[in-house]
Amino acid sequence: MQSKLVSVGLASSLICTSVFASISGDKRTILTSGEKVHPIRYQLGQSTLLYFGFKPETVICGNKNYFNIEKIKEGITVQPLANFSTNLTVVSGNKRYLFFLMPSGGAKSDGFVDVRWVPSSVVKPVRVVTGQAIKNVREIGKRIKLNADVELTVLQEKFIDNGRRRVFELELKNLSKVTISTREIGIVGVVGAKAIQSQLTVWEDEEIGSGKSLLGRVIVSHMSRKALDIVVAFRRSNTKIQVKSN
Numbered sequence: 065m066q067s068k069l070v071s072v073g074l075a076s077s078l079i080c081t082s083v084f085a086s087i088s089g090d091k092r093t094i095l096t097s098g099e100k101v102h103p104i105r106y107q108l109g110q111s112t113l114l115y116f117g118f119k120p121e122t123v124i125c126g127n128k129n130y131f132n133i134e135k136i137k138e139g140i141t142v143q144p145l146a147n148f149s150t151n152l153t154v155v156s157g158n159k160r161y162l163f164f165l166m167p168s169g170g171a172k173s174d175g176f177v178d179v180r181w182v183p184s185s186v187v188k189p190v191r192v193v194t195g196q197a198i199k200n201v202r203e204i205g206k207r208i209k210l211n212a213d214v215e216l217t218v219l220q221e222k223f224i225d226n227g228r229r230r231v232f233e234l235e236l237k238n239l240s241k242v243t244i245s246t247r248e249i250g251i252v253g254v255v256g257a258k259a260i261q262s263q264l265t266v267w268e269d270e271e272i273g274s275g276k277s278l279l280g281r282v283i284v285s286h287m288s289r290k291a292l293d294i295v296v297a298f299r300r301s302n303t304k305i306q307v308k309s310n
Contacts, residue, residue, distance in 0.1 A: 107173035115139040126150035210298040213240040234280040250297035
């Protein structure tokens with residue numbers, strides 16, 4: 065059942081304040097399995113930090129003349145010297161991270177990018193994720209609207225890795241007349257008044273055009289089959305979808 069957070073009391077209001085404060089900042093999370101090139105939007109006069117949680121072994125920039133790139137303890141900093149686009153590759157062990165540096169133009173620039181390596185099955189489209197890793201699939205089919213601009217449907221719940229992870233398959237529809245960035249959509253799994261500590265959200269693309277649909281997923285870990293809420297925020301509207309225990 066759909067329920068707007070502003071009408072369910074203080075506990076849910078606190079969830080909105082604490083959970084979505086981090087979503088609305090300059091931080092962006094990239095999930096990668098090394099198969100996709102991820103755009104990094106920069107602005108002259110500002111540095112961008114790519115955080116990996118380790119110091120990269122090798123950093124390859126397509127054109128070093130236009131960027132000052134430095135390795136730090138847990139990532140790299142990128143400082144543009146001119147408005148120039150080029151490829152950037154970061155290598156560590158057998159993992160390869162692919163990026164494309166480009167001017168932000170009128171879009172929001174990246175200040176802090178949290179780069180996380182995930183299995184390829186996590187970042188593949190909904191219909192592709194199959195196989196023995198999935199032990200159970202439950203149809204959900206719950207739909208909500210926010211600001212009359214976007215519609216989110218929780219399609220399915222999948223249990224993988226012997227139930228250690230739960231994957232919620234999503235469909236996002238843009239009902240507005242303009243393109244919407246998925247960075248504007250905040251999604252957090254919540255139990256009671258606390259956000260689940262280990263969770264990730266991934267979309268197939270970074271933007272969704274007017275009248276278009278986009279697939280995505282929320283992955284939560286170590287939550288067994290407990291009931292939880294999926295809290296969704298878009299601009300100034302907050303709503304939740306209740307998922308009962310199975």
